[in-house]
Amino acid sequence: MFGLDSKDTKLLIVVALLVILAPFILNPFPTDSALAQFNAGYPDLMQRFVIFGIFAIGFNILFGLTGYLSFGHAAFLGVGSYAAVWMFKLLSYNVIPAIALSVIVAALFSVLIGYISLRRSGIYFSILTLAFAQMSFALAYSVLSNPKFNLTNGETGLQVYPGDPQVLHHEGLPDVPHLFGIAMRDNFWEPVFGGWSFTFNNGYYLCAVLLIAVFYLSIRIFRSPFGMMLRAVKSNQQRMNYTGLNARPYTLAAFVISGMYAGLAGGLLAAMDPLAGAERMQWTASGEVVLMTILGGAGTLIGPVLGAGFIKYFENIFSKINDNVLHQWFSFMPDGMEDFMVFVLHPFIGKGWHLTLGLLFMLVVIFLPGGLVEGGQRIAALFRGGRKKRGGAEDGEHHPKPSPHVAE
Amino acid sequence: MGILEVKNVNKRFGGLQALGNVNLSVQENTVHAIIGPNGAGKSTLLNCLVGKLIPDTGSVMFDGQSVLGRHPYEINQMGISRVFQTPEIFGDLTVMENMMIPCFAKRDGAFEMNALSAVGRQKDIIERAEHVLEDMKMLDKRNMHSASLSRGDKRRLEIAMCLSQEPRLLLLDEPTAGMARADTNNTIDLLKQIKEERDITIAIIEHDMHVVFSLAERITVLAQGTPLVEDTPDKIKGHPKVREAYLGESA
Ligand SMILES: Nc1ncnc2c1ncn2[C@@H]1O[C@H](COP(=O)(O)OP(=O)(O)OP(=O)(O)O)[C@@H](O)[C@H]1O
Numbered sequence: 318m319f320g321l322d323s324k325d326t327k328l329l330i331v332v333a334l335l336v337i338l339a340p341f342i343l344n345p346f347p348t349d350s351a352l353a354q355f356n357a358g359y360p361d362l363m364q365r366f367v368i369f370g371i372f373a374i375g376f377n378i379l380f381g382l383t384g385y386l387s388f389g390h391a392a393f394l395g396v397g398s399y400a401a402v403w404m405f406k407l408l409s410y411n412v413i414p415a416i417a418l419s420v421i422v423a424a425l426f427s428v429l430i431g432y433i434s435l436r437r438s439g440i441y442f443s444i445l446t447l448a449f450a451q452m453s454f455a456l457a458y459s460v461l462s463n464p465k466f467n468l469t470n471g472e473t474g475l476q477v478y479p480g481d482p483q484v485l486h487h488e489g490l491p492d493v494p495h496l497f498g499i500a501m502r503d504n505f506w507e508p509v510f511g512g513w514s515f516t517f518n519n520g521y522y523l524c525a526v527l528l529i530a531v532f533y534l535s536i537r538i539f540r541s542p543f544g545m546m547l548r549a550v551k552s553n554q555q556r557m558n559y560t561g562l563n564a565r566p567y568t569l570a571a572f573v574i575s576g577m578y579a580g581l582a583g584g585l586l587a588a589m590d591p592l593a594g595a596e597r598m599q600w601t602a603s604g605e606v607v608l609m610t611i612l613g614g615a616g617t618l619i620g621p622v623l624g625a626g627f628i629k630y631f632e633n634i635f636s637k638i639n640d641n642v643l644h645q646w647f648s649f650m651p652d653g654m655e656d657f658m659v660f661v662l663h664p665f666i667g668k669g670w671h672l673t674l675g676l677l678f679m680l681v682v683i684f685l686p687g688g689l690v691e692g693g694q695r696i697a698a699l700f701r702g703g704r705k706k707r708g709g710a711e712d713g714e715h716h717p718k719p720s721p722h723v724a725e
Numbered sequence: 726m727g728i729l730e731v732k733n734v735n736k737r738f739g740g741l742q743a744l745g746n747v748n749l750s751v752q753e754n755t756v757h758a759i760i761g762p763n764g765a766g767k768s769t770l771l772n773c774l775v776g777k778l779i780p781d782t783g784s785v786m787f788d789g790q791s792v793l794g795r796h797p798y799e800i801n802q803m804g805i806s807r808v809f810q811t812p813e814i815f816g817d818l819t820v821m822e823n824m825m826i827p828c829f830a831k832r833d834g835a836f837e838m839n840a841l842s843a844v845g846r847q848k849d850i851i852e853r854a855e856h857v858l859e860d861m862k863m864l865d866k867r868n869m870h871s872a873s874l875s876r877g878d879k880r881r882l883e884i885a886m887c888l889s890q891e892p893r894l895l896l897l898d899e900p901t902a903g904m905a906r907a908d909t910n911n912t913i914d915l916l917k918q919i920k921e922e923r924d925i926t927i928a929i930i931e932h933d934m935h936v937v938f939s940l941a942e943r944i945t946v947l948a949q950g951t952p953l954v955e956d957t958p959d960k961i962k963g964h965p966k967v968r969e970a971y972l973g974e975s976a
């Protein structure tokens with residue numbers, strides 16, 4: 318179906334269902350129960366899952382396929398956000414032109430940065446992209462924000478003010494980002510079943526539809542001759558050159574495509590919340606998408622989405638657990654034990670969620686070099702009765718090399 | 726005029742004169758062997774032909790056009806394919822994928838943004854790749870991860886990849902090193918067969934004299950970066966200079 322083989326079609330359908338039903342799936346605990354804090358089915362977080370999923374899917378086209386590790390992709394995300402907010406300011410709150418411009422501007426940016434950075438490979442490429450991203454951050458944070466020429470509004474962040482032109486805005490349209498009148502921040506359905514409640518948000522479903530579309534696109538790219546060439550770049554550039562193929566434009570195309578995915582993600586962030594700040598471009602943000610991709614499984618189709626969901630879940634849920642919550646959990650223990658457990662776990666919760674994430678990341682990289690996807694495959698193999706031999710790439714699926722994640 | 730004309734090529738690596746005044750003319754549709762002791766500069770010479778190295782002086786003409794200063798992929802697109810001394814294949818990819826890539830390069834050129842059609846639908850490419858694999862007697866290994874092939878099979882895969890491009894000039898750097906005897910003989914037969922079926926010029930570097938004397942129509946002996954003699958296999962066998970510089974060591 319849709320030009321995919323049956324295995325890929327199944328994957329696409331599963332992903333589509335998970336994304337569409339996410340408001341149910343992510344709210345498994347009754348609202349009043351002690352476990353309700355593990356519910357992730359609220360619009361703000363679900364939007365983040367999906368937006369960063371898009372970001373990571375795009376990043377994986379570059380990093381997972383070609384092995385070129387960019388440390389500057391947050392710059393494209395940030396540029397996308399700024400472009401979208403400018404569209405809101407000048408044109409109207411309609412998200413379509415805003416998102417379109419995000420993607421276009423990110424594409425132009427990535428052509429420039431990619432063209433220069435791709436003159437080097439391996440660690441030098443990574444450093445070049447990092448340098449560009451930090452320069453973009455500096456530009457956004459201060460240089461392009463002065464009374465004479467204020468493109469980014471510096472520290473405060475770019476936002477829409479009542480005095481902005483908004484030439485296409487008119488009476489009757491909501492004063493927040495909208496899709497032809499449908500406000501992104503509104504919920505269209507808030508069902509309550511017994512103790513459970515769910516939220517269906519307009520903005521989330523816009524992001525969801527786009528995620529399914531770009532996920533489909535990424536499957537097509539993975540299975541195309543172009544995708545095969547990108548894997549050839551990662552595998553052996555020397556052989557590629559002597560086989561009559563020019564690796565540079567292939568890598569640049571992958572770089573620009575992944576930059577456009579990042580721009581789309583940035584545009585969507587602004588469409589959900591019409592604000593763009595320079596911190597979105599900082600190197601930590603670039604590092605985050607690298608983590609997402611590796612954690613989920615670089616070079617696999619679904620891995621980046623899983624990785625993005627995993628990290629965003631941790632960031633938002635684990636960071637909210639505090640000592641009081643821990644005391645509740647361990648209240649069944651004798652007092653001394655309870656205090657001890659809370660003392661031991663304290664560094665790993667709340668602000669310490671980074672520590673937990675770091676540990677998990679290390680465990681995954683060491684024991685599951687193929688990321689969460691490899692974990693899933695191993696579990697599936699166990700269920701299938703592990704006796705079936707797990708030969709090389711029987712299915713023609715692309716299993717990334719576990720060791721070096723950087724192109725030579 | 727040969728299809729390949731190398732004139733006065735010099736190449737130094739620091740203090741080492743790797744190639745000194747090399748002149749070589751390879752005639753179209755012949756098998757031309759280049760032999761010589763280790764370190765004679767044979768691989769260096771090939772590197773100068775495919776754009777991996779640029780000679781310090783001299784000229785390299787392929788079919789009347791200079792190859793100097795061109796990118797390796799451009800030289801390949803001109804019709805020169807090369808098998809390396811240590812196998813260069815796409816280790817992360819399957820045997821079949823390894824075969825399809827050169828077929829794409831041949832059909833679509835150095836770059837083609839073919840991002841939405843499925844690889845599985847490229848019937849002509851698949852057919853071509855399978856055909857060459859079949860000739861190489863490797864079709865049963867088509868779905869194997871190429872990194873897990875034996876050394877000999879990696880080399881045969883690389884030869885198959887080059888042959889699938891139907892090059893006009895095929896450069897082979899010790900193509901049978903690391904192969905079992907049977908595979909060596911297969912490879913000799915295959916090259917002979919290809920030679921009969923179509924127009925192809927082959928330049929081959931080889932230490933295995935059995936391979937050299939089975940295939941070559943002309944032989945150039947290289948020693949310390951300079952060609953000693955160039956002649957037919959029969960003459961080379963008895964040449965005193967050659968015995969001294971080369972055969973003497975191994976015989
Ligand atoms: N890139 C390089 N830098 C420095 N020296 C080099 C380089 N490539 C080759 N050499 C030197 O040039 C000389 C010729 O090397 P070359 O590889 O051409 O020999 P060869 O005839 O192919 O030998 P073999 O039969 O062992 O493959 C050797 O002494 C080698 O060490």
Ligand SMILES: [Mg+2]
Pocket residue numbers: 767768769810898
């Ligand atoms: Mg050599």
